[in-house]
Amino acid sequence: MSVITVTINGVEGSAPAGATLLEACRQNGVELPTLCHLEGLTPVGACRLCLVQVEGARRLLPACVTEAQQGMVVQTHTEKLVKYRKMTLELLLSERNHICSVCVANGACELRTLCAQLGVDHTRFEYRCPDLPPIDTSHERNGLDHNRCISCTRCIRACDQIEGAHTLDMEGRGIENRVIIDMNQKWGTSRSCTKCGKCVNVCPTGTLFWKGSTVAEMEKEVGFLHWIRGGREKKTWSYL
Amino acid sequence: MTSKAKVATVWLGGCSGCHMSFLDIDEKLLDLADRIELVYSPLVDRKEYPEGVDVVLVEGALCNTENLELLLKVRERSRVLVSFGDCAVTGNTSQLRNRLKIDDVLTQVYQAGPGSIPKGPEALEVLPVLLPKVYPLHAAVPVDFYLPGCPPDPDRILKTVTALLAGEKPQLPAESITFG
Numbered sequence: 001m002s003v004i005t006v007t008i009n010g011v012e013g014s015a016p017a018g019a020t021l022l023e024a025c026r027q028n029g030v031e032l033p034t035l036c037h038l039e040g041l042t043p044v045g046a047c048r049l050c051l052v053q054v055e056g057a058r059r060l061l062p063a064c065v066t067e068a069q070q071g072m073v074v075q076t077h078t079e080k081l082v083k084y085r086k087m088t089l090e091l092l093l094s095e096r097n098h099i100c101s102v103c104v105a106n107g108a109c110e111l112r113t114l115c116a117q118l119g120v121d122h123t124r125f126e127y128r129c130p131d132l133p134p135i136d137t138s139h140e141r142n143g144l145d146h147n148r149c150i151s152c153t154r155c156i157r158a159c160d161q162i163e164g165a166h167t168l169d170m171e172g173r174g175i176e177n178r179v180i181i182d183m184n185q186k187w188g189t190s191r192s193c194t195k196c197g198k199c200v201n202v203c204p205t206g207t208l209f210w211k212g213s214t215v216a217e218m219e220k221e222v223g224f225l226h227w228i229r230g231g232r233e234k235k236t237w238s239y240l
Numbered sequence: 241m242t243s244k245a246k247v248a249t250v251w252l253g254g255c256s257g258c259h260m261s262f263l264d265i266d267e268k269l270l271d272l273a274d275r276i277e278l279v280y281s282p283l284v285d286r287k288e289y290p291e292g293v294d295v296v297l298v299e300g301a302l303c304n305t306e307n308l309e310l311l312l313k314v315r316e317r318s319r320v321l322v323s324f325g326d327c328a329v330t331g332n333t334s335q336l337r338n339r340l341k342i343d344d345v346l347t348q349v350y351q352a353g354p355g356s357i358p359k360g361p362e363a364l365e366v367l368p369v370l371l372p373k374v375y376p377l378h379a380a381v382p383v384d385f386y387l388p389g390c391p392p393d394p395d396r397i398l399k400t401v402t403a404l405l406a407g408e409k410p411q412l413p414a415e416s417i418t419f420g
Contacts, residue, residue, distance in 0.1 A: 093330075097336075097339075099333055099336065099420075100326065100390065100418075100420025101326055101332055101390030103420060112419055113418075115418075115419065116414040116417050116418045117414045121329065121417045122329045122330065122386045122388070123330075124378070126379070127330075127331060127376075129335060129373070130339065131339040216420075
């Protein structure tokens with residue numbers, strides 16, 4: 001495997017050819033915040049938290065969908081980038097109804113954790129308080145609460161790429177987008193859903209949850225992604 | 241010993257859980273009591289918010305005109321204002337009504353609800369008018385420090401108050417500034 005060199009925050013590092021900037025950063029000990037990214041799912045660049053500054057590029061680039069190139073010079077934590085990341089989180093908080101105190105995922109929520117890590121202790125933007133479709137608990141095991149959704153599409157990708165069912169998808173555009181089931185129907189009436197629960201496990205917030213779990217009771221487990229992808233691609237069905 | 245810092249706590253549209261958590265500082269309240277004068281609080285009997293308050297913790301969201309009037313007065317008369325708990329910082333569960341029409345909310349509570357609470361015009365005469373929407377404090381006044389949590393646990397309250405009394409900006413670790 002050929003190796004390229006990149007300069008991250010003034011320090012030279014190496015990465016395998018074909019790696020994304022996000023992978024290059026993480027392999028060289030530089031952590032970038034992400035919400036839509038999950039190792040094992042194809043990257044989509046939806047959350048914009050991993051934006052980085054690349055020398056010579058006219059705009060900021062999402063590291064998760066930018067291929068690292070030989071000789072790239074990258075800045076990951078400039079004042080501007082940190083400011084934008086905090087603003088992105090503030091906008092996410094104000095977009096739907098994230099009421100952490102009564103959320104099933106309190107304690108297991110990546111949005112809440114990232115806010116704390118990046119020092120977002122309030123949002124300066126007015127809460128939109130949108131009136132969203134009712135919570136769907138028609139499914140035998142899972143619930144869907146649009147109030148908590150950040151449109152990361154991890155559930156949709158897990159259902160399509162890992163389970164192969166493609167029960168979940170997205171309708172609408174921009175701020176009007178919604179996760180939908182099959183032909184936009186109640187989850188309990190879906191014939192494609194295999195009830196595997198992968199979507200619930202990969203959801204970074206309290207949007208998808210096990211029915212019966214109440215405030216702060218959700219736990220999410222995404223280790224299966226690594227195992228399944230490893231098995232399929234490298235034929236090594238190993239927990240190691 | 242120098243004169244004691246004037247500290248106040250205020251209870252707006254919240255459940256008082258943040259105040260309960262404040263009391264849960266337990267025995268360390270005694271150390272705190274030596275250093276502060278509690279000049280206004282739901283826990284003491286003063287009716288009018290005084291001038292010259294050094295540090296004030298304001299719990300609860302802005303839900304009605306009384307909340308707003310008091311907050312404006314509190315801001316004017318206090319040096320450091322802490323947005324105390326999730327309702328003050330985010331609106332929290334108090335703002336769940338924001339997607340509803342205010343008339344529907346009033347009808348549901350005062351007409352359709354059980355019991356012998358004042359109804360209709362009678363209620364409007366004795367109760368402060370609801371704001372069209374519930375807001376966090378910083379929607380109306382500048383806030384000096386945000387202390388999220390529902391409620392903020394006693395440790396983060398103590399750390400915040402201690403730092404502010406020392407004239408420092410509180411430095412809380414990430415796990416102490418979580419919502420909910």
